[in-house]
């Protein structure tokens with residue numbers, strides 16, 4: 001019962017944030033989530049509240065539920081609207097409810113609701129399975145409906161009933177109790193039933209809550225409580241990085257990219273896994289375990305160094321996080337009737353996304369996107385790219401007409417270097433024939449990993465490739481155009497024009513592909 005109450009409130013609070021963002025966008029505002037100011041340092045007072053009580057970051061307990069009830073407390077009858085220094089969140093929303101009609105009367109509804117409708121998150125953007133509904137906001141009526149939904153789920157229908165007007169997400173045959181009263185049920189140990197109200201309290205089925213069946217998480221943990229390099233600090237940093245990524249992604253969702261809403265969910269699921277792992281790590285004081293600290297991690301200078309800010313970042317034992325709106329497509333190799341690779345074909349473009357997470361373990365059911373399968377599978381994504389620079393590793397063949405260099409460790413077995421009758425090395429013997437040279441150059445330029453490169457008299461030549469990433473059919477990700485790839489420890493791979501990143505999860509030189517996907521017969525699914 002307690003777990004269901006917390007989970008349902010959590011989901012509905014996500015709905016509330018979406019509805020609040022829709023209202024703000026409808027009046028031409030801009031929600032800000034990707035900012036250190038967005039994060040509270042716990043214990044903290046609620047922003048813009050009257051500082052009546054501190055909110056700690058703490059384990060589930062009677063005290064925590066008491067704090068939840070203070071947050072969700074319905075405003076008393078005739079309580080004044082308060083946009084700042086509010087006493088209840090209801091009074092904060094009441095102020096907005098009062099201001100919107102007044103502004104519409106003064107300025108005109110179309111002037112007030114002048115935001116770009118394309119910024120609205122709609123039910124099509126998110127298959128929301130909790131109670132309540134996503135309401136896109138275009139005018140006063142829909143704005144008031146959105147605010148009503150937030151208020152009723154938090155405090156109750158018409159602010160004097162315990163019910164919120166929705167169906168219970170875990171028990172759709174039942175009416176749903178508003179958040180404040182859901183927590184009250186836990187305190188009393190009894191469920192509300194029809195006929196109950198705020199005065200009667202719950203009179204339905206009695207139930208027990210095992211208040212001790214929780215990890216003994218330390219109150220208000222901070223990553224700096226633990227030494228740099230310690231397992232707890234590393235895990236907290238991993239949590240904070242994913243949390244900040246989720247905030248960055250949601251910031252973009254609410255600022256013109258509502259189509260990316262669904263893609264933000266895998267990060268949220270990863271947060272849960274990391275939080276549970278943290279809460280099982282003893283802090284060493286003999287009594288408590290660690291926990292998530294929800295600290296802001298800015299996008300590092302290292303990962304923002306690419307052209308137009310395109311970056312690919314490897315998450316430890318997790319996915320690739322691609323930022324900056326790097327175009328993503330599907331590509332496949334075109335083969336001859338002899339199964340000889342001839343060229344590359346673009347099969348499809350994905351819709352533009354500012355931030356997305358690509359599967360690295362090979363197990364996602366939604367390839368190429370991550371669906372958190374790496375967590376369930378305890379994916380070992382150990383990164384072990386080749387040492388040194390490609391130039392240091394290359395074997396070079398110099399001829400009068402062309403110089404060919406070969407960095408074997410980059411090979412992904414794509415096979416463009418040869419066919420039934422010849423290959424680049426055999427062609428080196430005949431490069432005085434420009435037809436042979438032409439064929440050789442085609443082969444080298446199609447080599448997707450950059451294992452093979454060439455130079456002419458006036459210097460090295462690289463194919464003119466777009467800044468992009470492609471999920472190749474049953475193979476690796478092809479990253480082109482000199483995109484920086486940052487490892488999970490912060491090091492950046494040598495920036496090259498052609499890089500193939502493993503997506504089968506089995507390369508021995510991860511994150512680079514080493515051709516293992518052929519051996520294991522990796523399939524897109």
Ligand code: FES
Nearest residue numbers: 502503504513516
């Ligand atoms: S995709 Fe090539 S080795 Fe994994």
